[in-house]
Amino acid sequence: MNKLPLIIKREYLAKVRNRSFIVMTILSPLLFVGMAALVFFLTKANNDDVKVIAVLNEGQFFEDSFRNTAALSYVSFEGMPLEIAKDSARHEAYYGLLYIPDGADIEQVTGNVEFFCRESPGIGILSAMEGVISNKIREVKLRDFGVPDQVMRELGSGYRINVENFSGEKKLRGINEIKAIIGGAFGYLIMMFIIIYGAFVMRSVIEEKTSRIIEVIISSVKPFQLMLGKIIGTSLAGITQFLIWTVSAGVLGMILAGVLGISTDELGPHTVSPEAAEAVNGMSDGIRENLQPYIAELLKISWGWLLFSFIVYFVLGYLIYSSIYAAIGAAVDNETDTQQFMFPVITPLMLAIYVGFFSVFNNPHGPIAVAFSLFPLTSPIVMLMRLPGGIGEGGVPVWQFITSVVLLVATFLFIVWIAARIYRVGILMYGKKPGYKEIYRWLRYS
Structure with a gap:
């Protein structure tokens, strides 16, 4: 493994020094903020009508x-x-x-x-x-019917059952859904990152394979080392670009908001009935009082732990899928041939989003939610939907969290091993469009 750091460094520098990488790193935040400003102006113009x-x-x-x-x-x-x-x-x-x-x-x-x-x-x-x-x-x-006005106003308030656990602690209705949405936002971010940057590794493998450089490299480096180095190096380049995008887009967004005088009031809906507006104005104190328990409950979330868990699942989830993308890149000669393999790769991600929301919303500790939060190809998304509810008593059991992480690490190493076996044969195969049976035979080569 003494050559692994050199491979990682080579892959990282090759990506960040690429002209298209630099151009997209600079232009993407500008395009994103510009598009957000355009949407704001169009929405405002529509609401002003x-x-x-x-x-x-x-x-x-x-x-x-x-x-x-x-x-x-x-x-x-x-x-x-x-x-x-x-x-x-x-x-x-x-x-x-x-x-x-x-x-x-x-x-x-x-x-x-x-x-x-x-x-x-x-x-x-x-x-x-x-x-x-x-x-x-x-x-x-x-x-x-002779009902006084005061009684009519009281009839407008709905009835709610008080919910407590067996220890006497009050529980808020809808808080599980709110926490699942928070975790789902993190999970959706991971999915988008995998879809966008996973293809980086695949393209890198295809480029080296078509340029025949790989035939020289493979003579001095083991396929497993080369594959692992390419995955980690390219992943670090993608994470670097993503962090630059996030910081610069946030700074540009705040500058734009200050210049244009955009306030949060202007971003809200404007089409409300007079009765609804009057009710909100008359019940503002009550609304604030009702929101305070939810705010207090959200503040109880261990945001530091949640951020740490996001980083862990972010990195491990991306490494697993980038390994799959690398294996696909080693098996084909051009990006056109990759289409037959893309749907099976994207399916677990889409399944994690939809099944995760439906299962975690209704029962975050049910068998479906637990199973998908342990399965390595869906756990980076589904587990993050469950983690805002806490870990330990009343939340995600510690053993489930540890098992999920261990399975992710083991799956990553296993997929890298499989990808390396495909890599060692596929990099030398030219002019042939492989199928699933062909790739299976490559895996059986000793």
């Missing part, structure tokens, strides 16, 4: 019920005949006309409400108007 809706209310139930929001503006057409109101709304370029007929009964009135427009309206616009009407129906019916 206020929809003006004419309201023809012939009855008394909905007087002053429709109030302007940041996305919707209402204009009263009171006293107009319906046909004239429709003609005015069409010619004056209103988004639509909401017609509310007269009637003695709220159900009769709402059953004949109609909305006239040129095109099919968005679901957010319809939901805003339907929310006003639904609340009014509920309010009128409760008032007809």
